[in-house]
Amino acid sequence: MFTSLRLINFKAWEDTGTIALKPVTVLLGTNSSGKSSLIQSLLLLKQTAQSPDRSTHLNLGGDEISDLFNFGSFDDVLKRGTRSPREFSIRFAFETHASSQVNAGQFSCSYRQAATGATVIQELALSTGEHRFRAVRKEKENYAIFADNRRPCAKDNHLAPERSIAFPAAAIVALGNKGTLVEDLSLTLRRELENICYLGPFRRKPERDYVWNKTVPGQIESDGHRTIDVLLAGALNKDSKHNEILQGISHWLARMRVADKLTIKQLGRSSHYEIMVHKDGVAANLRDVGIGIPLILPVLVAGYFAPPGSTVILEEPEIHLHPLAQSVLAEFFVTLSRSRHVQFIVETHSEHLFRRMQTLIARRETTVEQIAMLFVERVADNAILRKLKVDEFGRVSNWPQYFFGDALGETREQARLMLARQQK
Incomplete structure (x- = not known):
């Protein structure tokens, strides 16, 4: 889980x-x-950590099959107007749920543009507990390695960091008895990044039937591809978690009042299966129902499929959902974050989701320590972040005016117009 x-x-x-x-x-x-x-x-670091080329400093994308985003060039990532040094940096802290030699740590990496135009690491710092390790670029391809802020223990052109998160073998050797700790730290970092599940706002339309090849997919893709594979594997594999995902999703669809349940129907004796949506005693193929259910399915499946301790990042999960269903999404995030230890980072425009989150705090079904609500706005050329101040009753004391419209003002205006007409 990412903590900052x-x-x-x-x-x-x-x-x-x-x-x-x-x-x-x-x-x-x-x-x-x-x-x-x-x-x-975070997605930029995820696709870098998963790059097949370990010598990559930062994978800005371009491979439509394996990359999450195409970030373009260094100048497309660097904030416009940045002067010397022309450098950007990403920093985060994390805690891990999995058993590991490293339970928590910090990552910090700054990037510049080399004379060749390539994006290179200027300084990589990894730390855990009282230990801090750095790789600092001196000139051209030469890097110096530091441990615990002491004098450099090595300097050479074979010490360049790998995939933004790891020190090369030569650096591990130079660090002596601390080399193993650096390796464990890099491995934990890689696991945290690889375990990010990301769903974007553009998701695939459903098929009429699906083929299951008796395997479990490694992850759900950013457009929701592999969602049904996860459903089929969970329902058709006869193990201790048989049907857990399908039952969980049926529960939330019923809470949203968009369906009573989902079932899987085999077509004859083939390996082809239909996803059936049951509502008010009628069963229909997933292809034949409204677009809202197919678009919310990847969100619900991701919550159950993501490994405990991992992070699910969602953009506009509420797309094509009616207001009640959007509200129930807030309950889904709170419930699964607690029961499955899954972190949710949700970008949304839904007032209904936000208002239900306030209600959950007021009901004491969650707390302000478990929820962060952040508002981003643009002032001139700069993005500004405001942490919304929420009390124990879910009330926000610093809410930006008119972001969700002015419901009270609309009601007041309707009442004024009704009274004016009555007087006439």
Whole structure:
């Protein structure tokens, strides 16, 4: 789980300051304000950590099959107007749920542009407990390795960091008995980044039937691809978790009042299956129901499929859902973050989701320590972040005016017009 994030000169952000991330973090704000940049910073590191080329410093994307985003060039990531040094940085802190030699740590990496135009690491710092390890670029391809802020223990052109999160073998050797700790730290970092599940706002339409090849997919893709594979594997594999995902999703669809349940129907004796949606005694193929159910399915499946301790990042999960269903999404995030130890970082424009989150706090079904609600706005060329101050009754004391419209003002105006007509 990521516990904090800070961006400097990254896209719309000059400096976010240290942002506290909670088990459920809700990002709100106007269009093109910088919300997505917060999410993209972690996804940029995820696709770098998964790069097949270990010598890569930062994978800005371009491979439509394996990359989450195409960030373009160094100048497309660097905040406009940044002067010397032309450098951006990403920092975060994390805690791990899995058994590991490293239970918590911090990551900090700054990037510059080399004379060749490539994006290179200027300084990588990894720390856990009282130990801090750095790789600092001196000139061209030469890097110096530091341990616990002492004098450099090595300097050479074979010490460049790998995939933004790891020290090379030569650096591990130079660090002596602390080399193993650095390896464990890098491995934990990689696991945290790889366990990010990301769903974007554009998701696939459903098929009429699906083929199951008796395997479990490694992850759900950003457009929701592999969602049904996860459902089929969970329902058709006869293990201790048989049907857990399908039953859980049926429960939330019923709470949202969009369906009573989901079932899986085999077509003859083939390996083809239909996803059936049951509502008011009628069963229909997933392809034949409204678009809301197919679009929310990846969100619900991700919550159950993500490994405990991992992070699910969602952009506009409420797309094509009616107001009640949007409200229930807040309950879904709070419930699964607690029961499955899954972190949710949610970018949304839904007033109904936000209002239900306030109600859950007032009901004491969650607390302000478990929820972070952040508002992002644009002032001139800078993105500005405001942490919404929420009390134990869910009330916000520093809410930006008119972001969700002026419901009270609308009601007042309707009453005024009704009274004026009656007087006439």
